[in-house]
Amino acid sequence: MVLTRLIPLWIAIVSGVAILVSAFIRPMESWGENFTDTFNVIAAIASVLGAGSLLKANLAKVSRRDAGWGFALVVLGTFLITLVVGLGKIGVHPSHDFPQADFGGKQESADTPFGWIYEFAMVPLTSTMFALLAFYVASAAFRAFRAKNLEASLLLGTAFVILLGRTFAGVVLTGWLPDWASGLRLENLSVYVMQVFNTAGNRAIIIGIALGVAATSLRILLGVDRSWLGGGER
Template structure:
């Protein structure tokens, strides 16, 4: 029973979504399913927040190593929640100036907006910036020409990287016009457009078929492992 009900919900919702893409009559049903998903996700968020609170509170209660950070997490969470839900500092919407809560939560002057703009965005950018270093370290370790395939990949990567820099233009600028296709910048475009696109499409076709088959397995109830291992 515990398995049958969710399975049927999934199957029906899935078919509705599928049909709504083709049959206008079911479109609104499809939208309803989408709405239901959003509602469920919103309810689940309470569970998520609960889990966050529980894990961190337990940490504080047990005085685990680094429990201070857990406290900070919870305090920040509470502050953001209060200023966001309470729309503190939010100027009222110009259309309804008498309703204090009518403004957008991250409108100018709101604390929530301020937190977003001046705390979250810079922190996020910092994390993102780390990526450059990770790319460098991964490339350094991974690009070793130890077999034919690796050599091919390495030389292709080299052409593309050079072709995207001015050095590439300078290096092969002397090539006459009739051989301009061999200029690094053109070669790099050519590789990206032809070989890369081709390879990518092969993967994408595979993925598309995979997605279709996976969806079908779930819709037909053949695959129930998403609810936990089959038996």
Template sequence: MKSTIPWLIAAVAGSVVIAAYFIPAAQSWQDAIGQWFEVLAAVAFILGGANLCLQNLQKISARQAGWGYAAVTLVSFVVTLGVGLLKIGVPVEDPQHPWAGSYQAEGSAEWWLFEYAYNPLVATMFALLAFYVASAAFRAFRLKNAEATLLLLTAFVVLLGRTYAGTVLTAQVPDEYSAFSIPGLTTIIMGVFNTAGQRAIMIGIALGVAATSLKVLLGINRSYLGSGDG
């Protein structure tokens, strides 16, 4: 029962949005809802932030293994939040509105944290992928069966085709057969096979999304509301 009213809210709101798509005067509602969602997601940060602080405080007070790192997280969280909300170090462009500058203006404290902590950390974490790609290539690309072989061969050709090596290797192929050079094959793979596969996946996903959305609107799927019945 506890999920009936929320379900009704979801069902009515969803149906109204669908109808609004076809009514010229209501087409801007979607944008309004998008803005409401932005606000709600921003407010929800408070829930997440509270949860983050609570988790780390618990670890620190219980002296759990690695509590020192919890303290580091907490300190960097509080400092970044503080200097960002207070706009510390933001150059004042307009003396009448000292608070109008951007929180991430160059030279501010928040900018420093972005430039020298956030940015390098995130980019380096992303860069780890180069290594994981290499180990996945060694481990997972085996000629086990027809499917795996196709995956491997395609990857092989496209990998070559995307560098100068591919151009050099098949530079001797005459122009009228250029489709069979490595860059030519890459183009065919991307244009025909990849496009066909992508399209089928997209059509399937669209149907999956439509059915799942309908299940939400019809109340068949209420798991996100805590109704255990699916």
């Protein structure tokens, strides 16, 4: 109980309160700074935990010969290759500033194996994954976007104003409007929508989230919310 709940609870309270106080009391600033610096390094170590979990899950898949275990093997293979060439700085030449440091060179250039993996695997794979969504947005627009009621019509109408007003189409379609009615041109309407209605809506969301975050954080710092410890609130 002491090791599993009491000590973690006090670690959270002390570290959180130190950060909170450091924002208001100048002499305490360094406390906040050092705790946060420790936090940043732990964040870097967390990537090891993530990679370890990935390895564990995929190794289990391969050893059990689960469906698609061949692709788990691809995950493991590409992971290990990237890790070895990256951590070992294989094929990386020293830095011009410090030729004596054998591990001092940069490795983002494509003439290093790690840079090659970045440029010819990471870049095309991740960017195409994101680009794929353009097709699914189009499909969803055709199948699911229906002006069923006033609210849905407002959503669709705004989408039209933004889609047309943020391209040259807006100028072509409504550029003929006289100057006294220029506010109704699509390109101007899209700006008003963003600066007035979107600002108001998003501001309300932001204020709502801020209240929620402040309340949750306070509950954690006061030790009231212990759900993060697991096993439910006590």
